[in-house]
Amino acid sequence: MAEATEKELILVTGVTGYIAGRAAEALLQAGYRVRGTYRDLDAATKTKNALSEFNNRFEICEVSDIAFSGALDEAMEGCAGVVQIAAPMHILDQKAIPAVNQAVRIVNGVLESASKHPSIKNVIVISSVSAIRGGISRPHPFTEKDWPTDVEKMFEADPDGMVGGLVYKAAKVAAERAFWKFRETNKPKFAMASVCPSFVHGPPLVLPSSVFKIKETTGFIVSIQAGLDGPDIFKTNPWWVDVRDVARAIVFCVNNHMDGERFLAVAAYGPQQAVADVLRSARPNSKAIKGVPGKGYTMPGYKAPEDVDQILDGSKLVRMTGQDYIHYKKSVIDTAQAYEPLLAHVGPLVFVRKVARSICSYLMPSSK
Template identity: 30%
Template sequence: MAPKVFLTGANGFVASHILAQLIENKYEVVASVRSPAKAEEVLALHPSYKTAALSFTYIADIATPGAFDDVFKSTEPGFDYVFHTASPVNFSVKDAQKELIDPAVQGTIGIIESAHKLGGKTLKRFVLLGSAVAVLNSFEDMSKAGKPYTEADWNPVTADYAISHNDMVAAYNVAKILAERAAWAFVETAKPGFDLVVINPDIIIGPMLQAVNSAKAVNETNTFAVYSFFNGTNKKIEEVAFPFYHFVDVRDVARAHVLALEKPAAGGKRNLLVAGLITPQLVANLIRKNFPELRERVAEGTPEQTLPKGVQPTGWDTSRNFEVFGPDWRYIGLEESLVDTVKSILELEKQWK
């Protein structure tokens, strides 16, 4: 009998790739989305899913108390694994507390409590999509590289700082920090029958499998790290700043989630996912190199100056990847990831016109 997985936020950027890989690997999946219309959207985009071991459940607001109770109650004999990916990623909100921090934290606490209370004896592992922003230092001195970050590090930024400075990037960081800390604290105190794994990726880019019905619907990270270079936003490369300067491809993030399900070494650990450097100039260079037809849309900048002036970002120790995922673990490189992302966006642009 195939292992049964509950996947939240299944129509999101990362979760769409997780869903595809779960189906490919013959897992039985119960996927949560906000409404039946969202489920139909997924099936319309991926008709082959109609014959897969896939069903949907509908959760309009993950922050509602008990939002996940019914799906655990109605699943017999129970789930083997849970993936929690549903969390807001939006740097343009007006109320950081209500729109970013509270949903992330309450959603995580709600589902892990439901899993403990109602998950029965079958549930072995809870995998949380965290973020490298819960690890890095929001106050990092970018003028010099520091000691490489490891899974032992925690970002010191606070909600008070983010809100008082109206800093939505910091608020997103806080949301991911507090949600992850809440999950670890729950496991420590409640001692549930399952263990916790957290996946901590940096900027995620890559081709999109989710519904993207307009340019505005391109996910946040693909927008600022890729699409903004040829949609008319970034007209001067030297004026572009990224909040962070390392990336990972969405397919690697999904692969790490699926591998983490049954790898004993993953249990009870955070897992940094960082493939390499990404900077505005590197993005411009690679798009102009691989897509000559876009050169008029992509500013040239200063091709030989790949790091922004005054920026020497701290690196990452990703040695745990090989311990957890095996010696054959490899990352998709920046050029391949960017090329596939741009191709994905260009195909979508044809549909929008």
């Protein structure tokens, strides 16, 4: 694997985000300089403080609206690569057509800006498993070769009838389709690759100020850690990857100038019972509901049981990088430990239940 040099500057968009923060950290650890875009200065300052050990190689720049044409022209000056993660979407407040149009506009804007800078060697976009899974009703292992054609047909036939998670899926599919169409049509000199994570947990770079601020899928573990049920969406689609593995995949793509490659990042099948079992085994006094230990998943590898027809196959990333994913058990424990300080200040159980219901409220059951 090629090694980074301090002469190479990588732009990470939306650096205050959950995945982007860890991506910036991983790139810095690999020897790169990183410039991160932000909209909220307070959040950017917290990210900068969290990466203070790399202070001389990490800088931030404001981009108030990445959807505007040319929004990243200045931010890309002198960069060798771009990691496109920022994707502002208010799913519950948007109809499918404006959400899709915005997602496509952002991706095309990033690529058009990159085309103006000869120094850019590669562009990596963070997509989603939502741009892979779907369109097949029979038993099937989903890989990087798949696309959710059912969602695309639904959007074409009745976009106004799509809500919540379906809007999210439509936007993710359209954005990544636009990414690859740009490559095919424009044949840019820079390499292009995508990383498509499943649901993501793992410790955040910057801890939210309260449980009310948890917007990532880590809320699943936090809920169970507090002795409650997790959000329903994660009960029906319990496929997980650690945020640090997503960051590692990004570094791999940058290091090796991956071109034309998609990577499905998914490490384990971990339903609510698996989380509870991990927490109770690691902490005898855990509040996690006991349930029926071992039910609904296979041990010791945290795989889907035989009655699950459609599975997600993230083995390509392992094969190409030569490194396995962070073990599911470690990921769950590390996540729980990271969020413990927030739970320590939570009051009565009724208050916790309100918090749990607010976690990941931007995801709807229809996103499965």
